[in-house]
Each structure stands twice: as structure tokens, then as C-alpha cells.
Amino acid sequence: MRGSEEKRVTVFKGIGVSPGIAIGKAYVLDHLDAKISRYKLDDSKLVTREIERFGEALKESERQLLKIKKELSDYEGIESLYIIDVHIMILKDKMLTSNTVRNIKDKYVNSEWALRMTIDKYKEIFDMVADDYLRERISDVEYVGQRILRNLAGKKRETISDIGEDVVIIARDLSPTDTAQMKVERVLGFATDIGGKTSHTAIVARSIEIPAVVGLKRIVREVRTDDEVIVDGIAGLIIVNPDPEMLRRYEDKKKHYHIIEESLLEYAGLPALTKDNYKVEIGANIEFVEEIPSAVAHGADGVGLFRTEYIYVNRERLPTEEEHFSSYKSVIEGKGIGVSTIRTFDLGGDKFFSDPGLICEMNPQMGLRAIRFCLKEVDSFKVQLRAILRASVFGKTRILFPMISGVGEFRDTKRIFNEVKNDLLAEGIPIAEDIELGIMIEIPSAVMVADELAREADFFSIGTNDLIQYTLAIDRINEQVSYLYEPLHPAVLKLIRRVVDAGHRAGIKVAMCGEMAGEPVYTMILLGLELDELSMNPLAIPRVKKIIRGLTLRESKELLEKVTTFPTAAEIERFVRSYMTQRFPEDFLTNEQ
Amino acid sequence: MGDTIETKTLTIENELGLHARAAAMLASESGRFKSKIFFERDGMEIDGKSLLEILTLACPKGSRITIRAEGEDARDAIEGLGKLIEDKFGEN
Numbered sequence: 134m135r136g137s138e139e140k141r142v143t144v145f146k147g148i149g150v151s152p153g154i155a156i157g158k159a160y161v162l163d164h165l166d167a168k169i170s171r172y173k174l175d176d177s178k179l180v181t182r183e184i185e186r187f188g189e190a191l192k193e194s195e196r197q198l199l200k201i202k203k204e205l206s207d208y209e210g211i212e213s214l215y216i217i218d219v220h221i222m223i224l225k226d227k228m229l230t231s232n233t234v235r236n237i238k239d240k241y242v243n244s245e246w247a248l249r250m251t252i253d254k255y256k257e258i259f260d261m262v263a264d265d266y267l268r269e270r271i272s273d274v275e276y277v278g279q280r281i282l283r284n285l286a287g288k289k290r291e292t293i294s295d296i297g298e299d300v301v302i303i304a305r306d307l308s309p310t311d312t313a314q315m316k317v318e319r320v321l322g323f324a325t326d327i328g329g330k331t332s333h334t335a336i337v338a339r340s341i342e343i344p345a346v347v348g349l350k351r352i353v354r355e356v357r358t359d360d361e362v363i364v365d366g367i368a369g370l371i372i373v374n375p376d377p378e379m380l381r382r383y384e385d386k387k388k389h390y391h392i393i394e395e396s397l398l399e400y401a402g403l404p405a406l407t408k409d410n411y412k413v414e415i416g417a418n419i420e421f422v423e424e425i426p427s428a429v430a431h432g433a434d435g436v437g438l439f440r441t442e443y444i445y446v447n448r449e450r451l452p453t454e455e456e457h458f459s460s461y462k463s464v465i466e467g468k469g470i471g472v473s474t475i476r477t478f479d480l481g482g483d484k485f486f487s488d489p490g491l492i493c494e495m496n497p498q499m500g501l502r503a504i505r506f507c508l509k510e511v512d513s514f515k516v517q518l519r520a521i522l523r524a525s526v527f528g529k530t531r532i533l534f535p536m537i538s539g540v541g542e543f544r545d546t547k548r549i550f551n552e553v554k555n556d557l558l559a560e561g562i563p564i565a566e567d568i569e570l571g572i573m574i575e576i577p578s579a580v581m582v583a584d585e586l587a588r589e590a591d592f593f594s595i596g597t598n599d600l601i602q603y604t605l606a607i608d609r610i611n612e613q614v615s616y617l618y619e620p621l622h623p624a625v626l627k628l629i630r631r632v633v634d635a636g637h638r639a640g641i642k643v644a645m646c647g648e649m650a651g652e653p654v655y656t657m658i659l660l661g662l663e664l665d666e667l668s669m670n671p672l673a674i675p676r677v678k679k680i681i682r683g684l685t686l687r688e689s690k691e692l693l694e695k696v697t698t699f700p701t702a703a704e705i706e707r708f709v710r711s712y713m714t715q716r717f718p719e720d721f722l723t724n725e726q
Numbered sequence: 727m728g729d730t731i732e733t734k735t736l737t738i739e740n741e742l743g744l745h746a747r748a749a750a751m752l753a754s755e756s757g758r759f760k761s762k763i764f765f766e767r768d769g770m771e772i773d774g775k776s777l778l779e780i781l782t783l784a785c786p787k788g789s790r791i792t793i794r795a796e797g798e799d800a801r802d803a804i805e806g807l808g809k810l811i812e813d814k815f816g817e818n
């Protein structure tokens with residue numbers, strides 16, 4: 134077999150979306166075998182048995198293929214059968230077998246991993262083929278590989294199942310289904326071909342505090358399972374097969390990064406209070422109950438956004454009311470947490486494109502998702518609302534409804550909420566009396582009718598990710614246009630201001646829970662806009678607090694007034710960045726490297 | 727009879743080149759012989775009995791490959807494999 138035997142150092146540049154440094158083995162993720170782990174065989178006896186296990190899986194695969202062939206031959210023309218013969222030949226190909234067995238022997242790894250290494254290597258060779266049709270033949274190899282893997286899974290031995298190794302996940306993109314299936318504690322970092330700061334990969338990485346680099350374009354094709362990789366989430370780099378010198382430098386950097394984080398943690402426990410005594414509430418955006426300790430440790434006053442989609446993923450059926458309830462109860466009664474903001478079902482859109490159970494929409498971002506889906510699927514919406522209401526007696530609760538486009542939708546939502554509430558009261562089930570109902574402001578139409586909405590809602594929370602995307606008409610995961618995703622676009626600033634003003638006129642609080650809220654470069658601008666609450670990924674809190682504590686509201690307003698005279702997003706961004714860099718040199722200089 | 731080494735260079739003439747089925751036929755044909763069989767194209771040489779390896783050779787229509795057989799039935803092997811390629815694997 135060809136393919137480079139000696140390891141070459143390769144560096145890929147992408148977008149760092151979650152800070153930190155990770156060093157470890159690559160695992161190239163394919164959608165069909167997301168559950169494969171790497172296990173070290175620590176005994177030569179295990180190697181022999183592992184090779185036997187691989188042999189058995191090969192035999193079983195062949196038996197299955199012959200059976201399929203026989204079944205097909207009963208009613209199909211001979212023509213379509215040859216491909217099964219091809220697959221059987223690949224299965225029995227001595228190179229496939231000998232390479233995999235060699236991997237097991239030389240690397241002391243389990244059959245699954247060894248087979249993946251073999252297939253990845255062939256993939257690399259096929260990728261270089263110029264002829265489209267011939268290059269596509271790798272799919273036959275992969276098909277056979279998947280069959281063997283399935284048969285291996287059926288014969289998994291328990292003795293090695295618990296000692297999986299930590300890996301860096303390399304993928305084209307990660308969907309919630311992918312991440313839900315992973316043992317997250319085994320994941321050191323992410324590197325993906327596509328995506329941006331707000332894609333799912335980025336959000337998950339930040340929430341579990343591991344480094345991630347996205348938008349690498351060709352990483353899946355270039356990296357093989359078992360390659361040594363460094364993920365530099367600060368600089369947005371992936372280094373494959375680093376030389377020892379480089380490895381040492383990065384081990385150092387990794388340590389350094391942790392020291393910086395430690396020094397920032399002293400701000401975690403302090404209130405987000407400006408020098409002129411303007412207090413900003415700091416919320417944490419979380420999606421797993423397990424994140425609450427980290428949110429509290431990093432200084433969150435409350436949960437500003439609890440994403441509930443993860444209760445739904447990776448299931449055969451819809452979650453029961455009890456499953457919802459136990460999840461919300463854990464959040465609402467969470468230690469050290471003030472208010473808990475539960476966002477209802479945001480299913481649909483980019484977050485669920487990989488769910489095979491859903492009808493494929495041409496334009497899912499503007500399709501049947503979030504509150505639209507809930508108002509259509511009222512029964513399952515009511516299950517969620519019942520659970521939230523029941524959990525509300527365990528602590529101060531807010532409910533946030535996503536994708537509200539106007540007053541009508543919000544009234545429909547409240548009507549359903551009241552039905553659920555009355556049902557519970559009729560059943561004698563206690564619920565809190567001070568539950569607040571909020572609107573997620575993320576559609577431009579909601580901004581335009583913010584005054585009317587403010588009269589009907591208890592609070593607003595601005596979801597900047599979608600608001601920016603809908604306002605500027607750009608698909609944030611489309612790399613062709615992602616450069617237009619500009620949080621400081623004059624239009625975006627005007628919209629935010631309009632929402633804040635409308636909210637304050639009606640006497641309600643206005644929060645921001647989009648990614649923008651946790652970006653320290655924007656902190657002064659957001660303060661100048663007089664947002665009452667900023668909710669962000671917990672890791673971002675200490676630095677944002679540090680910045681808030683180092684400035685005044687007056688100064689922030691002046692900066693905002695200054696930049697709103699600029700006509701373009703680029704000018705505003707440039708000005709704000711250089712202002713922040715001068716104002717807080719130790720917080721921004723290091724990030725730009 | 728001792729070991730002999732035979733070689734022959736041919737052009738792949740069938741429309742899709744060495745696609746899956748053609749490659750499979752070549753690999754099976756090679757497998758019938760005791761000789762070691764190698765295919766070479768553009769300086770890359772692979773094991774002629776491995777379908778996977780033949781596929782990685784990626785021969786579109788018009789590519790020239792050299793068959794090399796080493797062993798007691800080398801001559802028969804070259805003849806059998808050559809005929810398969812010349813017959814365009816029975817296509818058309």
C-alpha cells in the first residue's frame with residue numbers, strides 16, 4: 134500500500150471558536166460510525182484475540198453478503214449482482230486484512246480503530262485520483278468497512294469497553310446528533326471543515342470547555358485517524374503530526390493558557406458593576422445540567438438561556454413529561470443560581486438538520502421551527518410547558534419563547550401557556566406565581582413591533598445570532614457569505630437600541646443571549662446600549678466581568694455615540710477593536726496573535 | 727519448469743476505465759495463477775491480486791498499464807490478463 138509512511142508536519146488555518154489547546158490523537162468522524170472508540174490492548178493475548186475477533190467479523194460480513202446476493206438473485210437481473218461480488222472481494226482483499234491486522238499488532242488497538250486506519254489510508258489515496266468516477270469507488274470500500282464495523286459491534290468484548298482513549302474529533306461538520314452520541318469526556322477538541330463562531334460545533338465546544346477550530350475546509354481529507362494533532366483554539370490552528378520541538382512549545386502554551394484562565398477567575402465572584410455603579414446581570418448559556426457548577430464557578434448570576442433541544446435529540450421517541458421535568462428541576466433548583474431562563478423547544482433550523490425523522494426543508498432557518506413548530510404540535514409543546522411549570526416551584530423561573538415574529542404568535546403562545554397552567558391548577562399541582570414570560574427577539578419584525586410586544590411580555594432577550602442573520606440576509610454557516618456576519622453592522626446596532634428602548638419604555642428588562650453578549654470586544658458597546666443582562670457561555674464570564682468592572686457606563690455610551698456616526702460595519706469594528714485594545718491591552722493583545 | 731518473469735504493456739480501452747467491475751475481474755483473473763502479479767502505471771506498482779490496490783491505481787480510459795508476472799505460470803497469466811483487457815472486459 135502506498136501513502137506517506139513518514140509523518141509530515143502540516144498546519145491548517147481555520148477559525149478558532151473555542152479557546153484552549155488540546156493535544157491528542159485524531160479521530161476522523163464519519164456519520165455512520167460515530168460511536169467507535171479507540172482502545173489500547175495492553176496484553177499480547179488481547180492482540181491475538183482481537184485479530185480473531187476481526188476475522189470473525191469478516192466471516193460474518195461475507196456470510197451476510199452472500200445471503201443478500203442469494204435473495205437478490207431470486208428476482209433481480211444478474212447485472213446488479215456484480216457489485217455484491219465486488220464488495221465480497223473487497224472484504225476478502227488481502228491488503229484490507231493484512232493492513233488492519235498489522236495495525237492491531239503494531240499499534241495495540243482494537244479492530245474497529247485498526248480498520249478505520251486502513252480505510253482512512255485508502256481514502257487518502259483515492260482522494261488524489263483525478264477521475265471522478267474512479268475516485269468515488271472509495272464509497273464501496275467504506276460500505277464494506279461499515280458492514281464489518283457493524284459486525285464487530287455485535288461482538289464487542291466487555292473487557293476492553295471501558296478504557297477508551299481521549300481523541301480530537303475531526304469532522305466535516307458536527308450535528309447535535311453527532312455530539313449527543315459522543316462520550317464528551319473523551320473528546321479533547323474539535324476540528325471541522327465548515328462552520329463559524331455560531332455553528333453547533335462552536336457552541337458545544339464552548340459549553341464543554343474544549344478547544345475547537347472550524348472552517349478548515351479540507352481537514353477531513355487531510356487528516357487520518359490516529360494522527361497526532363494539536364488544536365489551537367486561540368489562534369485557530371490545527372497542527373498535524375507536530376515535530377517534538379513544536380509539541381514542546383504547545384505543551385508550554387497549554388500550561389500558560391490555564392494560568393491566564395486562573396488569573397481571570399478572580400473576577401468570577403465579583404459583581405458585574407461598572408465604576409459608576411451600573412450593574413449588569415450576568416447569565417450563563419447552558420444546555421446540559423452538568424454545566425451549572427461551571428457556570429456558577431465562572432460567576433453567572435443565573436441561567437440566562439437553558440437550551441432544551443438536547444432533551445429531544447438522540448431518542449427514538451419524544452421525551453416524557455417526567456424526563457423534561459427532572460431536567461428543568463435540576464436547573465431551576467441549581468445551587469448558586471438565581472433566575473433560570475428556560476427556552477422552549479427550538480427544534481428545526483440548523484440545529485436539527487441531521488435528524489432523519491424530520492422532513493427536509495429547503496430553507497430550514499426560515500422553516501417550521503421553534504415557536505412555529507410548537508404552535509403546530511401543541512400536544513408536545515404542552516408536555517414541555519407542564520414540566521417547566523411543575524419545576525417552577527423549585528426556584529425563580531423565566532420562560533423564553535424563541536422565534537416570535539409578532540404579537541399574534543405571542544398571544545397564541547400565552548393562550549396555550551394559560552391552558553396548561555389552568556389544567557395544572559385544576560389538578561391541584563402547585564406552580565410558582567411569579568413565572569415570567571419572555572420573548573426572544575431574533576426576527577427583525579419583532580424588533581419593529583417591539584413596543585407592542587413589550588406590553589405583552591415580562592422580559593425580552595435578544596438572540597443576536599439569528600437576528601444578525603435574518604437582518605443581513607446571510608446564512609451564517611455558508612462560508613461564501615459568512616464574512617458578512619457583522620455584529621457591529623449599523624443596522625444591527627440600531628435594532629438592538631430599538632429593542633432596549635421599547636423594553637425600557639414598558640418597564641421590562643432587556644437581556645441579550647446571543648454569542649455577541651460573551652464577546653469581550655463588544656462589551657462596551659452592549660453596555661452603551663444599556664442592556665440589563667448579558668448571557669453567555671460560562672467560560673466568557675470572567676473576562677467580560679473584568680472589562681465591565683474596568684469601565685464606566687458614561688464612557689461606554691460615548692464610545693457607542695461615536696461609532697454610530699460611522700456608516701459601515703468595518704469602520705465600527707475597526708474603531709471598537711482598536712479602542713478596546715488600547716483600553717484593555719492585556720485582554721486583547723494576546724487574543725490577536 | 728523454473729520461475730519466469732513476463733511483462734506486457736496494454737492500453738485500457740473500455741469506456742469507464744478500470745471501474746469496480748473491471749477491476750474485480752482483473753483481480754479474480756490474477757488470483758487464478760500461482761505467479762506473483764503486479765500492475766504498474768506511471769511508476770506506481772501494485773499487487774495485481776488485490777482489488778483494493780487495483781482500484782487505487784485509478785486507470786481511466788486510455789491509460790497504459792504494464793503487467794508483470796513472476797512464477798511458473800507467468801506466461802499464462804500475462805495471456806489471460808491481456809485478453810481480458812483487450813476484450814474490454816466483455817463490455818459493449
